Amino acid sequence: MSNYLFLLESRLSRAQLEALTQVQQAAERAQAQLFLAGGALRDLLGGFRVRDLDFSVDGPALKIARLLDTRLFRVTSTDEHRQSAELLFGGSVTLEIAMCRSERYAKTGGQPDITRATIQEDLRRRDFSVNAIAVSLNPASRGLLLDPNNGLADIEHKELRTLHNYSFFDDPARLLRLIRFQARLQYAIEEKTSTQFASAREAGVEEYISSRSLLVELGQLSAEPAAAEAVK
Numbered sequence: 001m002s003n004y005l006f007l008l009e010s011r012l013s014r015a016q017l018e019a020l021t022q023v024q025q026a027a028e029r030a031q032a033q034l035f036l037a038g039g040a041l042r043d044l045l046g047g048f049r050v051r052d053l054d055f056s057v058d059g060p061a062l063k064i065a066r067l068l069d070t071r072l073f074r075v076t077s078t079d080e081h082r083q084s085a086e087l088l089f090g091g092s093v094t095l096e097i098a099m100c101r102s103e104r105y106a107k108t109g110g111q112p113d114i115t116r117a118t119i120q121e122d123l124r125r126r127d128f129s130v131n132a133i134a135v136s137l138n139p140a141s142r143g144l145l146l147d148p149n150n151g152l153a154d155i156e157h158k159e160l161r162t163l164h165n166y167s168f169f170d171d172p173a174r175l176l177r178l179i180r181f182q183a184r185l186q187y188a189i190e191e192k193t194s195t196q197f198a199s200a201r202e203a204g205v206e207e208y209i210s211s212r213s214l215l216v217e218l219g220q221l222s223a224e225p226a227a228a229e230a231v232k
Contacts, residue, residue: 032059
C-alpha cells in the first residue's frame with residue numbers, strides 16, 4: 001500500500017473514509033476516473049485537519065453525484081457551468097464532486113470559458129500550488145500522487161505560490177483566498193506571488209470580485225479559526 005493511501009486511511013475520520021468509499025464505488029459504476037484533490041490533499045500532506053473532501057472527475061461528475069445513495073448523501077448545490085455538485089454525507093462530511101476542467105478568462109472577474117480537461121490540465125489551472133495536488137482513487141493507479149506544479153515542495157517549505165502571472169487578474173477572489181490561507185496555514189507568501197498581489201491591488205482588481213464569489217469567500221472566512229486575523 002502506498003504511503004498516500006496509508007495517509008488517507010490514518011488521517012481521515014471514519015465518516016470521511018466511508019464517504020470516500022461510496023464516491024469511489026459510484027465512480028467505478030459511472031466508468032469515470034476519480035481523484036481526491038485540492039484542499040483535502042493539502043491538509044493531509046501538511047498535517048492539518050481535513051475539513052472537506054474535494055473530488056475531481058475525468059468523466060461525468062454529476063452522474064456520480066446522482067448515483068450516490070440519497071439516504072446517505074444530500075446534494076446542497078449544483079453548478080451546471082462547472083459540472084460540479086456539493087454534498088453532505090451523514091450530516092457531518094462536506095464534499096464536492098467536480099469535472100476536471102480548464103478555464104479561460106476573457107476579462108477580469110468574468111465567468112471563465114470552461115472545457116472538459118484531463119486531471120493534469122485541471123491541476124495546472126488552479127489558484128495556488130499547494131491546492132494543485134491530487135491522488136488517484138482508480139483501481140489501476142490507486143495511491144499515485146499527481147503534483148505537476150511542485151506543490152508538495154511548497155507545503156514542505158510552508159509557502160503559498162500562484163501558478164500563473166495573471167492569476168489575481170483572472171479571478172480577483174484569489175486575493176481574499178490568499179490571505180485566508182495565509183492566516184489559517186501560517187505559510188509565507190512567495191516573493192513573486194507577493195509582487196503579483198501588490199500589482200493586482202494597485203490596479204484595483206478587487207472591485208471586480210463578483211457578488212457570488214464574494215459570498216462564497218466570506219462564508220469560508222466566517223468558518224476560519226483565524227477569521228479576525230484574516231479580516232485585519
